[in-house]
Each structure stands twice: as structure tokens, then as C-alpha cells.
Amino acid sequence: MAQKPTLPKGTRDFSPVEMLRRNYIFDTIRRIFRSFGYAPLETPAMENLSTLLGKYGDEGDRLLFRILNSGDYAAGLSDEEVRQATKISEKGLRYDLTVPFARYVVQHRGELTLPFKRYQIQPVWRADRPQKGRYREFYQCDVDVVGSRSLLCEAELMDIVARVFRALGIRILLKVNNRKILYGIAETIGHADKMTDITVAIDKLEKIGLDRVKEELRERGLGDEAIARLQPILELSGSNAEKLDRLADILAGSETGQRGIDEMRTLFGYAARMGVELDVELDLSLARGLNYYTGAIFEVKALDYAIGSICGGGRYDDLTGIFGLPDTPGVGISFGADRIYDVMTGLGLFPAGLDSSIEVLFVNLGTEEESASLRLLGQLRDAGIAAEIYPEAVRMKKQFEYADRRAVPLVAIVGSDELARGVVTLRRMQTGEQYEVPFDELTAHIAG
Amino acid sequence: MAQKPTLPKGTRDFSPVEMLRRNYIFDTIRRIFRSFGYAPLETPAMENLSTLLGKYGDEGDRLLFRILNSGDYAAGLSDEEVRQATKISEKGLRYDLTVPFARYVVQHRGELTLPFKRYQIQPVWRADRPQKGRYREFYQCDVDVVGSRSLLCEAELMDIVARVFRALGIRILLKVNNRKILYGIAETIGHADKMTDITVAIDKLEKIGLDRVKEELRERGLGDEAIARLQPILELSGSNAEKLDRLADILAGSETGQRGIDEMRTLFGYAARMGVELDVELDLSLARGLNYYTGAIFEVKALDYAIGSICGGGRYDDLTGIFGLPDTPGVGISFGADRIYDVMTGLGLFPAGLDSSIEVLFVNLGTEEESASLRLLGQLRDAGIAAEIYPEAVRMKKQFEYADRRAVPLVAIVGSDELARGVVTLRRMQTGEQYEVPFDELTAHIAG
Numbered sequence: 001m002a003q004k005p006t007l008p009k010g011t012r013d014f015s016p017v018e019m020l021r022r023n024y025i026f027d028t029i030r031r032i033f034r035s036f037g038y039a040p041l042e043t044p045a046m047e048n049l050s051t052l053l054g055k056y057g058d059e060g061d062r063l064l065f066r067i068l069n070s071g072d073y074a075a076g077l078s079d080e081e082v083r084q085a086t087k088i089s090e091k092g093l094r095y096d097l098t099v100p101f102a103r104y105v106v107q108h109r110g111e112l113t114l115p116f117k118r119y120q121i122q123p124v125w126r127a128d129r130p131q132k133g134r135y136r137e138f139y140q141c142d143v144d145v146v147g148s149r150s151l152l153c154e155a156e157l158m159d160i161v162a163r164v165f166r167a168l169g170i171r172i173l174l175k176v177n178n179r180k181i182l183y184g185i186a187e188t189i190g191h192a193d194k195m196t197d198i199t200v201a202i203d204k205l206e207k208i209g210l211d212r213v214k215e216e217l218r219e220r221g222l223g224d225e226a227i228a229r230l231q232p233i234l235e236l237s238g239s240n241a242e243k244l245d246r247l248a249d250i251l252a253g254s255e256t257g258q259r260g261i262d263e264m265r266t267l268f269g270y271a272a273r274m275g276v277e278l279d280v281e282l283d284l285s286l287a288r289g290l291n292y293y294t295g296a297i298f299e300v301k302a303l304d305y306a307i308g309s310i311c312g313g314g315r316y317d318d319l320t321g322i323f324g325l326p327d328t329p330g331v332g333i334s335f336g337a338d339r340i341y342d343v344m345t346g347l348g349l350f351p352a353g354l355d356s357s358i359e360v361l362f363v364n365l366g367t368e369e370e371s372a373s374l375r376l377l378g379q380l381r382d383a384g385i386a387a388e389i390y391p392e393a394v395r396m397k398k399q400f401e402y403a404d405r406r407a408v409p410l411v412a413i414v415g416s417d418e419l420a421r422g423v424v425t426l427r428r429m430q431t432g433e434q435y436e437v438p439f440d441e442l443t444a445h446i447a448g
Numbered sequence: 449m450a451q452k453p454t455l456p457k458g459t460r461d462f463s464p465v466e467m468l469r470r471n472y473i474f475d476t477i478r479r480i481f482r483s484f485g486y487a488p489l490e491t492p493a494m495e496n497l498s499t500l501l502g503k504y505g506d507e508g509d510r511l512l513f514r515i516l517n518s519g520d521y522a523a524g525l526s527d528e529e530v531r532q533a534t535k536i537s538e539k540g541l542r543y544d545l546t547v548p549f550a551r552y553v554v555q556h557r558g559e560l561t562l563p564f565k566r567y568q569i570q571p572v573w574r575a576d577r578p579q580k581g582r583y584r585e586f587y588q589c590d591v592d593v594v595g596s597r598s599l600l601c602e603a604e605l606m607d608i609v610a611r612v613f614r615a616l617g618i619r620i621l622l623k624v625n626n627r628k629i630l631y632g633i634a635e636t637i638g639h640a641d642k643m644t645d646i647t648v649a650i651d652k653l654e655k656i657g658l659d660r661v662k663e664e665l666r667e668r669g670l671g672d673e674a675i676a677r678l679q680p681i682l683e684l685s686g687s688n689a690e691k692l693d694r695l696a697d698i699l700a701g702s703e704t705g706q707r708g709i710d711e712m713r714t715l716f717g718y719a720a721r722m723g724v725e726l727d728v729e730l731d732l733s734l735a736r737g738l739n740y741y742t743g744a745i746f747e748v749k750a751l752d753y754a755i756g757s758i759c760g761g762g763r764y765d766d767l768t769g770i771f772g773l774p775d776t777p778g779v780g781i782s783f784g785a786d787r788i789y790d791v792m793t794g795l796g797l798f799p800a801g802l803d804s805s806i807e808v809l810f811v812n813l814g815t816e817e818e819s820a821s822l823r824l825l826g827q828l829r830d831a832g833i834a835a836e837i838y839p840e841a842v843r844m845k846k847q848f849e850y851a852d853r854r855a856v857p858l859v860a861i862v863g864s865d866e867l868a869r870g871v872v873t874l875r876r877m878q879t880g881e882q883y884e885v886p887f888d889e890l891t892a893h894i895a896g
Contacts, residue, residue, distance in 0.1 A: 003772070004554065004555055004771075004772075005496070005498070005499050005551045005554055005555055005771050006496060006555070007492060007495070007496070007555075008492070008494050008495065008496055008538075008539045011492035011493075011494055012492060013489070013490070013491050013492070013552055013555075013556075014488075014489065014490040014491075015489065015556075016487030016488055016489060016566065019487070019488035019489060019490060020487070020488065023488065031832065032829075034805065034834050035828075035829040035832055035833065035834050035835070036829065036834070036835075036836060037805060037806040037809075037834055037835065037836030038805070039464030039467070039468070039805035040462075040464055040467035040468065040471065040805075041461070041462065041463065041464060041467060042461065042462040042467060043461050043462075044455060044456070044459035044460060044461065044585050045459075045493060045541075045571065045573070045585060046456050046459055046513075046573075046584075046585070047455070047456065048453070048454060048455070048456055050453070051453050065494075065515050065516075065518070066515070066516040067513050067514070067515060067516070067541075068513075068514040068515070068516050068533060068536070068537050070513070070575040071510075073533070074530070074531040079527040079530070082522070082527070082530045082531055083522040083530060085516060085521070088516070088536075089516050090456075091456045093493075093515075103453045104461055106452065106453055107452055107453055107454070107455075107461075108461075108463075113850060113853040113854055115839060117836070118464065123493065125493070125494075127518040136494075137492050137493060137494070145839075148839045148840065149840075150839035150840045152818075152837070152839045152840075153839055156836075159826070159829075163829070270822075273818075273819045273822050273823075274822045274823075274825075274826055275822075275823065275826055323452075323453050324451070324452075357482065357485060357486070357487035357488075358485040361485075370600075370721075371721045374718075374721050374722045374723075375721075375722070375723065377722075378607070378722055378723055380483075381480075381483040381484065381607075381611070384479065384483055385483065386482050386483050386484070386485055387483070387484075387485065388484060388485030388565070388604075389600070391563060391593075391596045391598035391600045391601055392596065392597075392598045392600075402561060402563075405561040406561055
């Protein structure tokens with residue numbers, strides 16, 4: 001026997017049981033996206049490297065999977081040139097769904113109806129070092145609206161977050177912040193120029209604690225006075241409204257900061273009027289790395305399972321600017337399907353019965369009985385009931401083992417006795433209970 | 449304005465309307481696969497080149513998209529080596545779903561419950577020259593069962609074909625043949641060694657006519673006598689049963705041929721007993737190129753639209769042999785989603801209303817009215833109804849234009865008058881008809 005074939009590192013097959021569970025997550029997310037009027041979009045796995053390069057920083061460029069040019073890629077190139085990736089590859093695999101979406105919006109700007117609400121559920125690829133929970137191929141579930149500055153869009157995304165995780169049974173905390181408030185804080189402590197340094201440092205507050213954040217701020221060039229002014233802001237407590245009231249005083253001198261506070265008040269007001277059921281915390285240390293965010297930012301933490309953020313996003317004012325189309329504001333969030341899968345597995349949240357792909361298995365007792373079973377099978381399938389017959393009349397033990405291994409809830413038996421009386425014997429596999437149902441009542445019995 | 453970004457040639461975005469139509473096809477196919485007990489499987493986009501190379505012939509090897517090795521791909525390689533694709537790329541994009549499926553079966557042979565019934569709906573990539581209807585990224589919808597030699601499997605696949613195309617509204621003809629019969633024919637005319645030449649030539653019968661097929665057979669080394677013995681077989685007419693009866697006489701000397709005839713009789717018998725509603729034609733010129741087929745072969749033609757085959761497949765006895773696991777028979781078919789899409793578009797078969805992703809749009813008349821609308825919106829979404837509110841209180845004309853462009857069937861208006869009386873004015877966009885519904889009856893009214 002030859003050596004077993006393998007998969008490239010960091011990639012996975014999804015077995016039937018994994019697929020049924022993953023589809024449960026995707027179907028739930030998709031159903032809720034749709035109920036908010038978002039429409040599906042898909043983009044190709046490959047993009048031109050000119051679309052991808054420079055959009056994710058130097059590290060991102062390094063992590064792109066590049067496609068080797070087709071045909072004789074080295075033809076006409078010097079030895080030097082063949083050693084340059086840009087000469088022998090012009091295409092790469094998509095790294096996220098945001099840049100392809102921005103590319104799509106720019107390419108179709110003439111035809112799109114704004115505001116344009118789209119969702120996109122597709123895999124992305126990154127040549128990251130594989131480790132537990134980090135793969136080189138993984139799915140993102142993005143939902144974005146471009147072409148509106150209304151904060152109602154943010155409120156709807158909060159409602160989507162609330163509904164998705166309620167439907168999945170995951171208790172969460174939604175952390176929100178606003179990039180304008182972060183700018184206002186930097187401005188107020190006299191370091192508007194150091195907003196990125198400040199946000200990068202305070203983003204680590206939860207992970208490394210206040211003392212080490214202060215240390216890092218010092219290393220990044222903040223003086224003791226600035227740090228002393230920052231500390232009480234980070235230590236603000238109370239309700240979201242109380243925090244915003246205190247902030248309004250503290251950031252009195254920052255016009256941008258005030259706009260951020262107004263935005264958050266408007267957003268919380270919308271969420272309340274929409275009846276969004278969600279634990280929301282204004283977390284001033286939440287920064288999110290991506291530089292394109294300009295307003296509200298979001299991050300979702302699972303309450304009962306230790307794992308990184310399972311969903312996040314925010315408002316951007318100029319995402320399409322990278323492709324030469326300015327002034328197209330938008331806001332979006334992305335659900336991390338792999339982490340959500342881990343949370344649900346860890347907490348045992350998948351519904352019972354999800355792992356079976358058959359509702360009824362007919363045992364096969366030979367030609368004559370088989371014919372009756374086939375007719376009944378057709379009726380069940382007409383009614384959308386997943387049903388099959390064991391394809392050969394092998395011994396019963398083997399057929400029942402098959403039923404067990406496929407977690408079939410119901411086995412149907414049509415033997416010569418049943419055939420003579422026009423009934424099916426049904427056996428509930430979990431309890432062992434057996435009973436008879438007339439042929440012409442079978443579909444209704446199982447569908448009911 | 450910078451130059452518009454573009455897509456790699458042969459790749460496509462799928463706009464919301466295209467996605468809604470494509471999902472209609474995928475959902476229909478998936479629902480029917482599931483009703484037959486097939487379980488979902490997904491494999492990664494990338495496979496090791498050792499898995500892919502040599503499985504699709506020289507032409508296939510050339511058409512593989514190769515992934516450039518990550519990091520410094522040229523490090524430590526000589527100038528000569530950098531010019532060899534095998535030295536700088538170890539992974540490729542999957543070319544079909546069959547080889548990854550065989551790889552999966554071999555890799556998981558210890559854990560799989562046989563017979564193993566899986567479906568797989570994923571894109572594949574081929575560096576083919578793009579042309580009308582031929583893309584470099586396209587979806588395949590495969591359904592296979594491995595681990596059973598029962599012809600019931602073939603019969604079920606015929607039933608799946610019948611149900612899928614009936615559900616989609618496409619009138620079809622299923623052409624069937626059997627590789628054993630083809631071998632029997634080759635044997636009977638004295639050219640068992642030339643089975644491939646014979647099948648390649650007679651596969652073109654419909655396209656180029658009998659005279660040119662005979663010419664090609666001559667070029668491929670068949671003598672006049674052999675061709676004279678072949679001709680009446682190709683011209684067999686009558687019902688499938690009649691053809692099989694005649695063949696049984698003609699192939700009397702070929703044991704393999706007789707086995708093929710028996711298989712087809714058994715298969716047609718199963719299909720009849722299952723009540724498969726399908727036009728089936730035994731077409732002795734049907735060969736299908738793939739060498740791994742060993743029994744029944746299938747191909748589906750649309751009756752009302754000129755396009756190549758929209759579905760095809762067959763039985764293979766040793767697919768996993770390429771990975772060192774012999775004796776794992778299987779049978780499968782593949783639906784071509786792109787061509788099915790073209791047929792449905794060409795014949796206008798997509799259901800009306802499919803192109804809208806919103807059922808109800810609330811116009812936005814300002815803060816106070818908006819609040820009432822938001823509550824109603826939440827109730828509709830609770831009931832799974834796709835609904836949204838225009839995110840800003842801009843002028844009505846603009847909001848109604850948006851409703852038109854998104855093909856919204858129903859616009860909901862809550863103005864100050866409606867608010868005072870607790871009613872919504874609904875406008876059917878297609879007829880212009882307007883009427884009022886009380887707040888607390890809205891969801892039931894629309895859901896009903």
C-alpha cells in the first residue's frame with residue numbers, strides 16, 4: 001500500500017458531521033443577514049496582485065499566497081528576474097473579504113444602488129504559521145453597507161450581532177468604542193500626533209494591565225503628564241451614558257472627540273428604540289488595529305468560553321479610496337466562523353440530531369421487499385425527508401451497524417410479513433421501541 | 449481618478465441578483481441530494497501537487513494553477529532549479545472534486561462508514577483559455593457513493609437527475625451507456641485493444657455524422673470489415689429494451705459485453721420500480737472521456753436549449769487506486785452549475801420575485817416616525833421577513849427610486865397621520881395599489 005496522501009499544512013477537510021455543524025452556523029448567520037435586507041455577493045478566489053499588495057501592510061504582503069503564472073513562467077526572464085516573485089506571479093488568493101468588496105464597489109460604481117448592503121461568506125487564505133485554531137484557509141462572514149453615513153446602519157449591525165448570537169445560544173458582550181473619541185483623547189492629552197501609538201498601547205490594557213501599558217506609553221514617547229491625564233480616562237466606570245457624560249467634560253476641548261461622543265449617544269439611542277437585546281459596554285481601551293476605521297468600532301467576546309474576539313468591525317469613511325474612489329463611507333462587521341464553531345463545540349451548543357444526515361433508513365431484505373421499500377422511499381423524498389435504503393441485502397447486523405454509525409434515528413423494515421399486511425415496522429434507534437405504520441400513512445407519520 | 453481595478457481573466461464576481469439565482473440552483477440541488485441521504489463534505493482549495501499531478505493527463509497537469517512556495521521561494525536553488533515549477537511550488541488549486549474526494553476517502557479509510565455517500569459543492573480552478581461559457585473558476589456539484597457495487601446506487605442517481613431538473617423546470621434527456629458494453633463491442637468487432645480509439649471516434653457521432661466517424665475509425669487503424677460490423681450496432685434503434693435484446697445477440701461472444709447488458713437491464717428495472725420519471729435513452733455512442741469509468745455512464749442534455757452536457761458521471765471501480773487503496777468501487781455524477789444557470793436564464797425559468805432581497809422597505813420620514821417603523825421592522829425580522837428602512841430621511845422620490853432599483857415588492861409608510869392612528873400604509877410597487885394595515889396586524893399580514 002502506497003503512503004497515505006496528506007493535506008498542505010494549515011488546511012483541513014470538513015467531514016460530514018463538521019459540515020452539518022458549520023452549515024448550521026452559516027445558515028443561521030445568512031438567515032439573519034437576509035432578514036435585514038442584505039444581499040449576497042461573491043468574488044473570485046484569485047485577485048490581481050495589484051489589487052491585493054499594499055492593502056494589509058508589509059506583514060500582510062508577505063502572507064499572501066501567490067499563484068505562479070501559467071505556461072512557461074520563466075520564459076524571457078533573466079536569472080535575476082526569475083528570483084523576483086512579482087515577475088513570475090501576477091495573481092494572489094484573497095486575504096480577506098473587505099478589499100475584494102472595495103474593489104467590487106469601485107469597479108461597479110456606475111451600476112450600484114446606494115446604499116449598497118451586501119453579505120459575503122467565503123474562505124480566505126493566509127500563509128501564516130499554522131497553530132492551534134489558526135489555519136491557512138478559513139471562512140469569513142462579512143456584512144457591510146456602503147453609501148450611507150447614518151448611524152442607523154451601526155445600530156442595525158448591533159441588532160444583527162444580538163440576533164445571531166442569541167440564535168446560536170452564545171452569551172456575549174459587545175464592546176464598542178469610537179475612533180473619534182480615541183482621537184479626542186490623544187488630542188486632549190496633548191498628543192494628537194501619537195494617536196496610533198496610544199491606541200496600540202491601551203488596546204493591550206486587558207491583556208497586560210495598567211502598569212505595563214503606562215510603561216509602553218513611555219517607550220512610545222509620552223511624557224508623565226500626558227500619561228497622568230490619560231489614566232483617569234482609562235479608569236472611567238459606570239454605565240455607558242455616565243461614561244459618555246464624563247468624557248464630554250474631559251474632551252471639552254476636542255471637536256472631534258465631541259463628535260465621537262455625539263455619535264455614540266445617537267447610536268445607543270437607536271439601539272434602545274430598536275429594542276436591541278444585548279450587553280453593550282463602551283470600552284475606551286478598544287482600538288482595533290485596522291487603520292481604515294474612522295467612527296464606531298465593535299468587538300464581540302464570548303462570556304462563557306475563553307477565546308479571542310468572535311466578531312468585530314466598524315465604520316470606515318474611505319475604504320474605496322485605495323482604488324481611487326473617494327467619499328464612499330461604509331460600516332461593516334465580520335463573524336469568525338471557526339472561532340464560533342470552537343465556542344459552540346466547547347459549550348455543547350449544537351442542537352441534538354444535527355449530526356445525522358438521514359432521518360430514515362430502510363433495511364434491505366431482498367428483491368421483492370426492496371420494491372415496496374423503494375416506492376415508500378420515493379414518497380418520503382417527495383416530502384423532503386432524508387431517507388435511504390441500504391443498497392444491498394446483506395445480513396441485518398451489518399445494516400444496523402451502518403444505521404448506528406450514521407446516527408439514523410429511525411430504521412424502517414419491510415419484510416415479507418409486513419409486505420403481506422401493507423405495513424412498515426419502524427424502530428426508534430435510541431430507545432429500541434418498535435411499532436407498525438400502514439404504508440399509506442408513513443410519510444405523514446414521519447413528516448408530522 | 450485612478451484606473452479602475454480589474455479581475456484576473458476568466459474569473460467573475462457574482463452580483464446579488466446572480467447570487468440569488470445561483471443559490472436557487474444550489475439550494476435545489478442540495479435539498480435533493482440531502483433527501484437521498486447524501487452528506488456534505490468540503491476539501492481545501494489547495495492540495496499538494498503530489499495529489500494532483502498525473503491524475504488528469506498531460507493537458508490537465510498544464511492547466512493546474514500552482515501556488516508559489518511561501519517565503520523566499522528561490523533560496524538555496526540554482527538558476528536552473530528556479531526555472532522548474534516543481535522546485536518553487538508544492539501546492540496547487542483543486543482541478544475537480546473527484547480527486548480530492550478520492551484522496552479524502554483514502555486518508556480516512558479507517559473511520560469512514562461504507563457505503564459512504566457524500567455531496568460536495570465547491571469551486572474548481574483550471575488555467576484554460578477563457579472563452580464564452582468557459583471560466584477559470586467555476587463550481588461543480590458532485591454526488592458520489594463509494595463502497596457499494598449495487599446498481600441501486602446508479603438508479604438513485606438517475607432519480608436524483610430526474611428530481612433536480614424537474615424541480616428546476618428544465619426538460620432533459622438522460623443518455624446512458626455502459627463501458628462494459630463498449631468493451632464488448634470492441635471485442636466483438638475484433639479490436640478489444642482499440643477500445644479507446646473506438647469510443648473516442650463514436651463519441652463524435654452526433655457532432656460529425658457517421659461518414660466522418662468511419663473515416664476517423666479508419667485513421668485509427670480499424671479495417672473495413674471491423675467498421676462494417678460496427679455500423680449496424682451504432683444504428684440500432686427502438687426502445688432501450690429492444691436495443692439491449694439486439695445487443696445481447698450481437699455481443700453473444702463477449703462475456704464483458706453480456707455483463708454490461710445485464711447491468712443495464714437491472715438498472716432500468718430498478719428505475720422502473722422506483723418510479724423514476726425521466727426520458728432515458730441508451731446511446732451506444734456515448735463514451736465519456738474519463739478513463740476511470742468501468743460501468744454505467746451518464747450524460748444529461750437539455751431538450752430546449754442548445755448547450756453541451758449539463759450533468760454527467762458514471763461508475764468507477766478503482767478511483768482510490770491512484771492513492772494506493774484498491775477495490776473501493778463507486779459511482780457519481782456532477783452537475784454543471786454554470787451551464788444550468790445559462791439554460792435557466794435562456795429559457796426564463798427562474799421564479800418571479802427571486803431577484804429581490806427585500807420584501808418590505810419602510811420609507812424614512814424622520815425621527816419620530818422612524819421609531820415606530822423600527823419597532824415594526826424588528827417584528828418582521830423576528831418572523832424571518834426580509835425588511836429594512838431607508839437609513840436617512842431624504843426626499844421620498846429618492847427613497848422610492850431605491851425601492852424600484854432593489855425590486856422591493858412592498859413599501860411601508862408610517863407618517864405622522866399613520867402614527868396617530870396606529871396604522872401602516874402599504875404600497876404594492878407593481879400595481880401602485882395602497883392600503884392600510886394596523887400596526888399589530890402587520891407581521892401576520894405580510895407573513896400570510
